[in-house]
Amino acid sequence: MIPQDLIRRKRDGETLEIQEIAALVHGISNGSLSDAQVAAFAMAVWFSGMSRAETVAFTLAMRDSGAVLNWAGWDRPVADKHSTGGVGDNISLMLAPIAAACGMVVPMISGRGLGHTGGTLDKLESLPGYTITPGTPQFCDVLKQAGCAIIGQTEDLAPADRRLYAIRDVTATVDSLPLIVASILSKKLASGLQSLVMDVKVGNGAFMNTVEDAQALARSLVDVANGAGVKTTALITDMNEPLADAVGNALEMRHCIAFLRGEKTGTRAHSIIMALAADMLIASGLAADHADASAQAETALNSGRAADHFARMVQGLGGPANIIEKADTILPSAPFFMPIQAEHDGFLTHCKTRDIGVALITLGGGRLHHTDTIDHSVGFDALLPLGTPVSRGQPIGFVHAATEDAALSAAYTMRSLYTISDEPKVDGPLIWDRIE
Structure with a gap:
């Protein structure tokens, strides 16, 4: 099978056969498909999608590109x-x-x-x-x-x-x-x-x-x-x-x-x-x-x-x-510890959750590049859940940081990520749906 022909057909919205998908995955894993061809295939799928049968075949081919663990003989469900x-x-x-x-x-x-x-x-x-x-x-x-x-x-x-x-x-x-x-x-x-x-x-x-x-x-x-x-x-x-x-x-x-x-x-x-x-x-x-x-x-x-x-x-x-x-004695601890204080009375009603994750990266607890070294000790804890009533100056959480300047900066950032309102939060569901 010619890879570029399969890529063209997927680009044009055609449905690929199981063996054709398996051939593409084999080329991805053994290097016979160039990076340009793999990128073109990915973009073709991005634009044209895959049917359920194609996605199953693609998933199984990806699984079978390497070892598959076998628990035969084990007496407990896996x-x-x-x-x-x-x-x-x-x-x-x-x-x-x-x-x-x-x-x-x-x-x-x-x-x-x-x-x-x-x-x-x-x-x-x-x-x-x-x-x-x-x-x-x-x-x-x-x-x-x-x-x-x-x-x-x-x-x-x-x-x-x-x-x-x-x-x-x-x-x-x-x-x-x-x-x-x-x-x-x-x-x-x-x-x-x-x-x-x-x-x-x-x-x-x-x-x-x-x-x-x-x-x-x-x-x-x-x-x-x-x-x-x-x-x-x-x-x-x-x-x-x-x-x-x-x-x-x-x-x-x-x-x-x-x-x-x-x-x-x-x-x-x-x-x-x-x-x-x-x-x-x-x-x-x-x-x-x-x-x-x-x-x-x-x-x-x-x-x-x-x-x-x-x-x-x-x-x-x-x-x-x-x-x-x-x-408490085994896990690493950051040298600087600082409260994140509520700016006024009210109820915690909203937070910018994604930005809290970014704030952790800024502290050194995550990676900007895959080669970055993580500081496992830094972060935030004792965070109060949304809906909690707070008073001005009350900690809504604590910063753990490697330096005092980093702790001060993170506490300032975290204060800005929480909304405090006069009325309590109207709770949404914790579990939105169950799919089976």
């Missing part, structure tokens, strides 16, 4: 969760051990921060010694011991996606729905999953700003994943404020430990985690309905079993064995 990204979104860190404590195997392949959104791997790297790229034998050993392992994408998982994404990133084709779906799912399907739960974020801190766009992405992800043989559901959840009360790598790890110790019940994060855990339990066949699933997830958390699974995962991947007990 499940995972994926989030489309947000600010203060550390849900995976708590959800994976809860799912493991409920009887699932969770081989979670996670990523680094992208744009204003935080990355699970960056948060885990604030743990001294934690290995985010273990070999397959160690990965499997940790899964057997802990039931969950959160690691980065290895060289042999979906290599076609790595090359295609790098080219999409510089050719204005990142926001193509079929390419987004294939990129997300190819890596998840390469993990050998039996079921998957998607957390699709919507709001001013998400990549999808409107409910309609989030629904379109969620529907496509669910349709393609189920078409590829993985039972999948999606929740559309709110990202109009940080999900945790902390933003920053080590600070979000502290939030995770506090949550697993039972200190964050009743929060937005708690509600989202329990909803996702319930869907994972039902999809895995471990619960009959949401009431049963929710009860199992709450018991796993309240009994301390989830914390134990998390500790075993961290130790198995080279981190400290006493992380649950000694998180």
Whole structure:
């Protein structure tokens, strides 16, 4: 098959056959397609889209461009969760051990921060010694011991996606729905999953700003994943404020430990985690309905079993064995600590969530370039949720920074990102929709 002919046909809106899509993906992964041809194919898909059948075939071909993990012989259901990204979104860190404590195997392949959104791997790297790229034998050993392992994408998982994404990133084709779906799912399907739960974020801190766009992405992800043989559901959840009360790598790890110790019940994060855990339990066949699933997830958390699974995962991947007990002394702390004070009395009614993520990058807690080094200690914590009444001078959160000047600047910026009104906020839903 001549690549340029396939690119032309997709540019003109024609439907490609499975073997034609497989040939293009093979050329992407082995280098026989030039960067110009890969870019042209991505732009053709951006303009013409793909049918559901094409997207399924494309996703499976991307999955099969490298190794596919096989859990045959394991006596527990294999499940995972994926989030489309947000600010203060550390849900995976708590959800994976809860799912493991409920009887699932969770081989979670996670990523680094992208744009204003935080990355699970960056948060885990604030743990001294934690290995985010273990070999397959160690990965499997940790899964057997802990039931969950959160690691980065290895060289042999979906290599076609790595090359295609790098080219999409510089050719204005990142926001193509079929390419987004294939990129997300190819890596998840390469993990050998039996079921998957998607957390699709919507709001001013998400990549999808409107409910309609989030629904379109969620529907496509669910349709393609189920078409590829993985039972999948999606929740559309709110990202109009940080999900945790902390933003920053080590600070979000502290939030995770506090949550697993039972200190964050009743929060937005708690509600989202329990909803996702319930869907994972039902999809895995471990619960009959949401009431049963929710009860199992709450018991796993309240009994301390989830914390134990998390500790075993961290130790198995080279981190400290006493992380649950000694998180405050193990995790790095920034030298300067400063309140973000409310400018007048009223109610917190709005925040510019995306800009909070950008403020973290400015502090050094994220990357402007992929080669940048992250300061894991910096960020914001004790952030009050929207709807909270405040008085002038009251802290609505705290800045953790490397220098006093950086702390002063960040506190000034953060004050400007929150709106304080005379009337309390009219709450929107935390979970906007469920797609199955």
